[in-house]
Structures are given as structure tokens and as C-alpha cells.
Amino acid sequence: MAPDEITREFDEYLAVEERSILERAREFSRRVVAPQAAEWDRQRCHPTGALREACREGLAGIELSPQWGGSGLRYSAKMRVVEEMAKDDFGFPFSLVNHHNALVRASNAGDAVARRLVPPMLCGELIGCAAYTEPGHGSDLSRLATTALRAEGGWRLNGAKAWITNAAVADVMLTLAQTDPAAGARGIAAFVVESSQPGFEREPAFALQGSHAIGAGGFRLRDCFVPDEAVLDPPGEAFRRSLQxxxxxxxxxxxxxxxxxxxxxxxxxxxxxxxxxxxxxxxxxxxxxxxxxxxxxxxxxxxxxxxxxxxxxxxxxxxxxxxxxxxxxxxxxxxxxxxxxxxxxxxxxxxxxxxxxxxxxxxxxxxxxxxxxxxxxxxxxxxxxxxxxxx
Ligand SMILES: Cc1cc2nc3c(=O)[nH]c(=O)nc-3n(C[C@H](O)[C@H](O)[C@H](O)COP(=O)(O)OP(=O)(O)OC[C@H]3O[C@@H](n4cnc5c(N)ncnc54)[C@H](O)[C@@H]3O)c2cc1C
CATH class of the missing domain: 1.20.140.10 (Butyryl-CoA Dehydrogenase, subunit A, domain 3)
Structure with missing residues (x-):
């Protein structure tokens, strides 16, 4: 069976709304991504404007619940959207899908945080990322060195993250940190960190050989205070949920x-x-x-x-x-x-x-x-x- 026949057959399994968003993504990619992708790489820039435009096309809310203004579609729709866009460029849809996933996770934060962040993330006003990797720890995530210490009404975070998609421009960072080094993976919690908070310092975007549209970068947290309401997953839950x-x-x-x-x-x-x-x-x-x-x-x-x-x-x-x-x-x-x-x-x-x-x-x-x-x-x-x- 030819590769494109396999895709055609799979697309028949998609629902009408799923095929429709796939068509919208294809049109967007041919119109916006394909003509500019080589230039984004040549200029070594993150196409933040095009990312916001993709969000306004509804491409950041594919799996997001309709209760939050998303499309509430299945995983397969999202996968086909990024597969289709990757024909034109890998970096752009990778940045988009990371933002999409951060948005869906933010919608599961506490009510106040979700209400404040989800609408601007959905329309691309705020960009999100998921920050697990650190300068000293990648594959062996359970040993991450960023710490979270209990403080009055929240936590103080210290450490650094590296190789994070969208970190060059992101406003909302879903960040893992260790609350109890003796507890290993069970001590890890997930926090919503915002770039506007005191103690957040962005690193310059990483210089790569290509795929600059990914916006790979890092940031430091120096005594960055995160209130209790911005704990996304408590210790004992975060590691398992991140792997889900x-x-x-x-x-x-x-x-x-x-x-x-x-x-x-x-x-x-x-x-x-x-x-x-x-x-x-x-x-x-x-x-x-x-x-x-x-x-x-x-x-x-x-x-x-x-x-x-x-x-x-x-x-x-x-x-x-x-x-x-x-x-x-x-x-x-x-x-x-x-x-x-x-x-x-x-x-x-x-x-x-x-x-x-x-x-x-x-x-x-x-x-x-x-x-x-x-x-x-x-x-x-x-x-x-x-x-x-x-x-
Ligand atoms: C463009 C880009 C975007 C990224 N985006 C994100 C992001 O959004 N969020 C995020 O948290 N991370 C992100 N990452 C980081 C990515 O997840 C890590 O690069 C990856 O987990 C590997 O970690 P490392 O690079 O530190 O390599 P290391 O863990 O240091 O490994 C180095 C080499 O050793 C090998 N190795 C390690 N352990 C073993 C073993 N037990 N057996 C055999 N070989 C082993 C590895 O396979 C690798 O080849 C991104 C990376 C890139 C390049």
C-alpha cells in the first residue's frame, strides 16, 4: 500500500470536524509556513507572529475542552495536523504543538490560574512551554536539580532549565522542580511560572544549525516565588502526570x-x-x-x-x-x-x-x-x- 493511501485511509477514521481542522491547518501551512520557513532559519528567528496567527486559526486548541473555547477533538486530529504541517517545516508545528500542550495543561490548573491564562494562550497572546530538561539533566529527568522550597503562601524556586521549546519567547512556563531531594521522583512537583515574575531570567535563544522556529532556549529561576494557586501538580503526582x-x-x-x-x-x-x-x-x-x-x-x-x-x-x-x-x-x-x-x-x-x-x-x-x-x-x-x- 502506498504511503499516501495509508494516510487517506486513516483520515477516513477522523470525524468531520477533525478533517475540517486538518484542512484548515494544511491551508495555513501552505500559505504561511511553506513560503517563510527557509527564511526563519536563515535569520535564526522564532516566528512568533505566525505562531499567534496559527492560534487565531484555532490550531492551539485542538484537544482543549469546548468549555474553555477549544475544539475538544481527539489526539489523532492533533497528530495529523502536525504531520501535515511538518511537510513544510518541522520547527513551526513543533513550536505550535508544544504551546498547544502547555495550554491544555494550564486549563487543568486551579480555577483562578486557568481563567487568567487559558483565554490569552488560546488566541496566542501568551505563549506557553513545558520545561523539564536542565543544563545537567535530560534523559534522567528524575534527578532534576531545580529546587522548590516551602515559603509563606507558596514556594521559592531556584535552578535553571535548558533546551526548552518556545523558551526564547514564552510567557508561561510549566516547570518541574524538586521539593524533597530525598524522595526522588516522588518529590517532584509541577508549577506554573510566568516570565513577568521577579526572579525569572530568560537566557538568549539557543543558536542551532536549523529548526530555529522551535524557539529553543532556557531560563533561570532565582528565588522565584510561586503562589500555592500556581502549583499544577503536587509532589507525588507531577512526575507521573508529566510522563502521561x-x-x-x-x-x-x-x-x-x-x-x-x-x-x-x-x-x-x-x-x-x-x-x-x-x-x-x-x-x-x-x-x-x-x-x-x-x-x-x-x-x-x-x-x-x-x-x-x-x-x-x-x-x-x-x-x-x-x-x-x-x-x-x-x-x-x-x-x-x-x-x-x-x-x-x-x-x-x-x-x-x-x-x-x-x-x-x-x-x-x-x-x-x-x-x-x-x-x-x-x-x-x-x-x-x-x-x-x-x-
Ligand atoms: C530542539 C529541542 C527541543 C526540546 N524541547 C524540550 C522541551 O520543550 N522541554 C523539555 O523539557 N526538553 C526539551 N528538549 C530536551 C530533550 O528532551 C533532551 O535533549 C533529551 O531528553 C535528552 O537529554 P540531553 O540532551 O540532556 O541528553 P543526555 O541525557 O545528556 O544524553 C546524552 C546522550 O547519552 C545517551 N544516554 C543517556 N542515558 C542513556 C542510557 N541509559 N543508555 C544509553 N544511552 C543513554 C542519550 O541517548 C544521548 O544520546 C528539547 C531538545 C531539543 C534538541
Missing amino acids: GINGARCYVAAMCAGMLESAIAVAVRYASERRAFGRPIVEFQGLRWSLVDAANDLAALRLLCYRAARLIDAGQDAEEAAAAAKKFAGDKTLQHLAACVQALGANGLRPDYPLMRHLVACKTACFTDGTTEMMNERLGKLLVRRLGGA
């Missing part, structure tokens, strides 16, 4: 890799059909053609993995293994096949006029976000041994 969303994130990152690979294969096939060498179109050279067939075949397999994980998430079933398998496969295969697509264009593949190198760098980024490929192996290895180890 991780399967969804792994699955949509994998689907975004599928989006990039589809667009790269289309560019490579078109180019190789027109470009001639040794008296014929280069696509007639079997080695080159087979490399594109391998890419299309693995794209089909990647989509099946992603869409299966998405259906499990929609149904509220355990998607841990399915999501990790999709993300591992995406990391391993997309990187290899995007490089083959660049190769098919010869030196022209390096030019920013084509999205291929942008996708290739973004794909390497995807191998880190929401758990590295090695962490996927660790997770899958544990599940494999649990199932078949016999002990």
Missing part, C-alpha cells in the same frame, strides 16, 4: 518525521525524473531509484506504526510500546532516507531552495526531543524482556 503525555509526544514526533520524509521523496522523485546524466533521466539508474523505493517503503511502515499508536491513545489504551516503536523507527529510518533524498539531488540538494537539508537537520533534532532514540531502545528492551523473558 509522553506517548502522545513520541507518536506525533514520529508522524512529523513521516511528513518530512513524504515531502522529501516527492522532491527527489520530481528532480530525478527531470535531471539527466549519461543521456537519460537519473531516476532511470536503478541504484538511485531503489534508494527512493526503500524510502517510500519505510515511510509506509512508519505511518502504520504511528497511526496504530494514535488509535490506542484515542481509545485511552496503553500506547507505551507502540509510541516508542514509532519514534525509534522514525529516528533510525527517516534520517537515513532523508540523506538518500539529498543524495538524489546531487549538490543541488544542499541548497536552501529545497527543504531537504532543513528536514535532515530537523530529523536529527527529533532523535532527541521527548526521549532520545537510546531511551526508546531502553523502554522497548524493558517491555520485550517483561513480555518474553520468562522470569
